Amino acid sequence: MLHNATIYNIITQKENVMSTVAIRLSDTLIQQATNYANINFRTIPKQIEYWATLGRCAEDNPDLPLGFIKECLLAKEEIKQGKTTEFNFKEN
DSSP: OOSSOEEEEEEEEETTEEEEEEEEEOHHHHHHHHHHHHHTTOOHHHHHHHHHHHHHHHHHOTTSOHHHHHHHHHHHHHHHTTOOOOOOOOOO
């Protein structure tokens, strides 16, 4: 239930085009997102986007632990930024 709901603009990215959508979020969720955003050096919309991404991945992969999902997302970002090195298998 939304009591004293805040309308918050969320910026979505689709094919490199940014759009703004107004959604209703509870004041409690906004406050929690603000707290987490501050300690993680994110904006409030980016914090909510992060939670949504984790939630979507967790629903798509219910057998995987959350920590593993986070590490996979980090690895995906490292690949995107070109921060990887080739692993060479050597026979002993």
